[in-house]
Amino acid sequence: MHIPFTPNHVLLVSACYPPAAALLTAGPEYSPNSQELSRLTYYAANRPGKIGKLGAELEKRVRADCRKAVAGNTRARASLLITLAIVKAIATECRRDMAVISPALLASVNIALSTLSSDLEIAARAATVFTAWTTYTDGLIIGVDLKVTEDYMSCLKHFARLGHLDHKDRETRNRTRLVGLAALVGVVNSEALYHSTTYFQRQVSVIMQALLVPCLQVDVSVLDHELADIKEQPNSPILDEFRSRPTLERRAASIHIHIDGDQGPTSGEVANTALRATSSLLGHTNGNQASAVVKASIETLDESQGWEQVEHCRWLAEKAAEWTQYQYRYGIPTRLVECLAEGQDAPRPTSRQSTLAAMITTVFTSPTPLVNLSTSDIIASLISITLRRVTVSPDDSLLPALVECISSLGTHVYYADQIHDLAGELISRLLIVETSGVPGAGKASREHARTQAVRCLLAGLLGLIHAADLHDAGKDADDDKKLSTSPTLPPSSEQRTSHDSHIRPSRRTKVTPEVWQDTLSLICDREYAVRADYGRALVEYIENEIPKFSDTSDADGVRRPRPLADGPTQQSNTMKTMLYGDSTTRFLNALHAYLYVLATSSKLGLHGDSSTSSSSPERTSPANGDDSQGGDATSHESPPNDRRSANFPSRSRRTSLIARMLREAPSRIPLSTRVGADFSDFGNILAVMVAVHEQLPVRALLTGIPMLIALENASRVSGSPDASTAPVLRSIKELVARIWIVLGKVWQAPAVTELAQQALSALPTAAPLPSLPDWQFGTLQPPQQPVPFPADLQINSPLPDIDSEALLDALTACQSVQEATGLGQSDLLRRLNGHEWSADSAYKDSMETKTRFDSLSGDGLSPLIKVAPALMHAENLSMQSLARSGRAVGVTDLREALEGRSSMSNPNLAAGGRVPSISTLDHTSSVYPDQQYGLSKLVPTRSRPQQQQLRVKPRPGEVREVLNKLGIGRQNGNGNGAALKSSFPAIQKTTSRNAPAFTPPYTAS
Known part of the structure; x- marks a missing residue:
């Protein structure tokens, strides 16, 4: 019924409804009259100012219909459905003015859902209206x-x-x-x-x-x-x-x-x-929004108790990283690590923490790339959480999951030095824990916490490296597949293949021996669980990680000559680095020093209270009596939360502790003292030394033979050993004999093998040395238990000595050894004799040669820096420009002086000259010096003038002037031309007996 003075917009809305009697039969569509609805939407679209009034009218009808429908009025329910359809139609047609209709629309939907939430049909119609609004709104x-x-x-x-x-x-x-x-x-x-x-x-x-x-x-x-x-x-x-x-x-x-x-x-x-x-x-989402989504998801899992469903959570975490935009995926694991850190102080691990750790590992091990991920921050957080959980309980069940998280970071390698940097972070924390323990650990469990923390970090380190190798292997397999299926890429000898004849360089930088060398003291740790884990890690590092350059053996452990790779020049460069020290040689010097200490010392560990044996219940008193700095962690009376400065010792203090431990290593094992190593330790030493001699045969020969002879000499005692010392002496002799057998195999010296077999068979029969424990990468294994010495071993007579001199003569007479080292038998005998070798001297060689012979090791420093003061007469000349040069001193200059030069005199030798531009491409890598994998290093190039000058004849006396300025030859007695002394000692080389006497090529006047 038409009411006079009714507004037009109200009339238009009312006309859209069917008659009241027909409302019940309007289903199931419950749609307004189409013709009248078109008039209404046309009116609203052409008069935006009326949209607000239309919205108010429709909202009023929704409120009234909802109130009646709740009471059971079916006509009101039908009218409500029609009203919501009208609201959607106006919103769709008036999308340009969505901000005007938004208040009434959202209010209508909210009222309908609040009053009739159980009516599914009304909820669906309200959802349709709401979806129309979300589609066209700008959100402002x-x-x-x-x-x-x-x-x-x-x-x-x-x-x-x-x-x-x-x-x-x-x-x-x-x-x-x-x-x-x-x-x-x-x-x-x-x-x-x-x-x-x-x-x-x-x-x-x-x-x-x-x-x-x-x-x-x-x-x-x-x-x-x-x-x-x-x-x-x-x-x-x-x-x-x-x-x-x-x-x-x-x-x-x-x-x-x-x-x-x-x-x-x-x-x-x-x-x-x-x-x-x-x-x-x-x-x-962007990065911050993705992090907010993860936070909301974690809150949902907390409310719904979803942490028990580990597989679902891992699946969702992996897919979340995959669905997030490429440049923002880093926010997913970052937020997960932050959530894991929030509950790190819980007295007991919860299902939430274990599931979060599993989710983090899943994200890192997934094939989804995670660019912009701050791996250094992630690993620092994971290390802190791990140490905190060790502090709470050394046997915390969350520790294996945290080790897997740390290891999984190696799956994503985005720059060459990433694994090297992460390993350096782990090793730095490892050294602090080794020396000072875990800050905050309880007094009763302080030593146990230190051991468990070291094992966790060590397992994470090894798992990290192994995961990176698998990452490289996966990429290489994909690349090989692409190369084999690509019609545009012909086969090339330079393609990296997996065959033994073609070594595939890794995309990442290897963990350098300088970084790993700091961890070698763990082989002498006072706890056997740490020694066993580190022995396994050390073998893996030597076999797969340490740079070998051209010092390698074949797959069967035999070193065979490689005429193409080991030419005279390459052999000379290689021997120069091996004889006078590179990073690998220094590493092996330190390694053999620690192995000697482990086999002979009665006290192990950096602290003075190290036990005589991890299996012995008795512990000796501190050697130095300094409990405030170097004593047993368990002897401190400070409260568990006492954070003393000794928790973070300086590097010099740690070095002094190591030096003291090495100095106390005996040159002859006393009969009355039991060594700190167990029977299984000698098996670990054997595995490490076998890996060294098979993987680095030349370097191991030069650094390990003197230690081997010194170790055998230390086992020589007069008279019959007592019951406590006899098993140790026999284990040492068996160890030495087995290493000589390995040397005979590596160098194809049957005489050495035969002599070593005879020495081994002459020993009393006993159980063989134990082998290294199995290792599963990326996981925390249960702590290994030491194997004690055989109790039934009865030795009533002196043990036979191993004839080291005969073995050494047979080895040095081997042609393959002489060809590989470039030294004669007399030179080898003099260098390999171990009578003057000691653990302390070997450790000093590992430290001192680093500063004395870096220029000869291919580390990128030039010998020219040593003679730079005599060459630089001009002012404002940079020493760094000379330090980058890698060419030998005097060779080019002397040739130019003798034959004439294509340019002016060498400005390095002329007063007031200008330093030439030296290309930095000849600056060799500190990780792969000289040649590696058959790739030659870049040749140093000198900048040339644009116009090539004609070669001119040398002026009179120029040759003598060049030689005198280099400090070569006889100088005048007036003192003005004093001979230039090199800052590094000359390389000593034995002259052959038949070699002619050296005659100077000229005589200085």
Whole structure:
């Protein structure tokens, strides 16, 4: 009935409804009159000023219909459905003025869901209206209009509740969840979610609960199946890429409930919708927003007790990193590590912590690249968490998972020095723990905590390196596949293959011996569990990580000559570095010093109270009596949380402790003192020395033979040994004999092998030396227990000595040894004689040669720097420009002086000259000096003038002037031309007996 003076917009709205008597028969569509609805939308689109009034009228009708529908009025319910359809139609047609209709629209949806939340049909119609708004809004009104923002957040909560609603009837539950998730799909694809940074976290916290719960309630196999379906049939571009489309071209999705009578939706379909929404959400986020999503997900797992479902959590973490944009993926593992650190002080590990650690490992080991990931910060956090858990309990069950997290970082290698840097971080913390223990550990468990912390860091270090090798191997396999299938890339001899004849250089920088050398003291740790773990790690490092250059053996452990690779020049360069010290030689000197200490010393460890044996219940008193600095950690009376300066000792103090331990190593084992090593320690020493001689045969020959002879001399005693010393002496002799057998095999010296076999067979029969324990990379193994010396070994007569002189004569007479070292037998005998060798002198060689002979080791420093003061007469000349030069002194200058030169006189030798430009390409690598893998280093180049000058004849006396300025030859007695003394000692070389006497090529006047 027409009421006079009724506003036009009210008349237009009323005309859209069917007669009151026909409301009950308007179903199931419950749609307004199409013709009248067109008039209404045309009116609203052409009169934007009336949209506010239309919205107010529709909101009033929604309130009235909801109030009546709650009371059971079916006509009011039908009218409410029609009203919501009118609201959607106006929102769709008036999308340009969405901000005007937004208050009434969101209020209407909120009222409908608040009063009739159990009516699924009304919820579906409200979701359709809400999706239309999320499609066309620009999100600017969120956070500005508080009433609209409040209604919007209330709508989110209602749809999120529908998205994870539990119901006894499975079909009803799945239908309800689909309605709620369909509305949330519109939210995650809306500007309303991403525009306001203040409300993003609040919205995501509401949304993630509805998105994760359906995924946690199905099997992982179902998730894999639905994810494959999503990849095959991705979302519609209108929903998935709507943000790239203009607002006027977008289309809002229509949401309806499932048709009665058809087969109801399955849980897989619900999970499919949740996965689509989650992938779309993460695909639109930046770094901070992705971190907020992870935080909201963790809160959801806390509320739903989802941490028990480890496989689901790992699957979701991996997919979250995959779905996030390429440049923002680093936010996923970073936030997970932060959440793990939040509960590091818990007295007992929770399922939340263990699941978080498993999620972190899964993300790192997944093939998804994680660019911009700060690996140094990540590993520092993981190390801190590990040490903190050790402090809480040395036997904490979370420690193996943390070791796996640290190891998994090696899977992602993005720059050459990454693994080297991470290993350096681990080793630096390892050294602090080795010397000072774990700060904050209780007095009763302080030593146990130190041991467990060292084992955890060591296992993480080895796992990190191994994971990086697997990462390189995986990339190499992919590259080989691409090369083999690519028609445009012909086979080339320079392609990296996996065959033995072609060594494949790693994409990463190896952990250098200088870095690893600091850990060698762990082989003499006072706890056998640490010694056993480090022995395994040391063998792996020597076999797979240490730079070998041209000092390598074949796969069968035999070193054979390589005429193409070991030419005279290469052999000369190699022997120069081996004889006078490079990083690997220094490493082996220190290693043999520590091995000697382990085999002969009665006290192990850097502290003075080291036990005589890890298996012995008695402990000796401190050697120096200085409990405040170097004593036993368990003897301190300070409280557990006392943080003393001694917890972080200086490097010089640690070096002095090591030097003291090495100086106390006996040259002859006393009969009355039991050594600190166990029977299994000698098996570990054997494994390490075998690896050294097989992997680094030349360097091991020059550095290990003197130690081997000194070790055999230390086992020589007069008379019959007592019951406590006899097993030790026999183990040492068996160890020495077995190493000589390995030397005979490596150098193909049958005479050495025969003599060593005779010496071994002459020893009393006993159990063989134990082998190294098995190792599983990236995991924390149970602590190894020492194997005691055989108790049934009875030795009543003196042990036979090994004839080291005969073995040494047979080895030095071997042609392969002489060819590999470039030395004659007399030179080898003089160098390999171990009568003057000691652990202290070997350790000093590992330290002193680093400063004395770096210029000869290929570390990039030039010998020219030594004579630079005599060459630089001009002012303001840079020593660094000379230090980069790698050419020999005097060779080029003398040749130019004798034959004439193509330019002016050498400016280095002329007063007032200008220093030439030296190319820095000749600056050799500190990791791979000289030649490696058959690749020659770049030749030093000198800048040349643009116009080549003609060669001129040398002027009279120029040759003599060049030689005199270099300090070569006889000088005048007036003192003006004093001979230039080299700052490093001359290389001593034995002259052959038949070599002619040296005659100077000239005589200085």
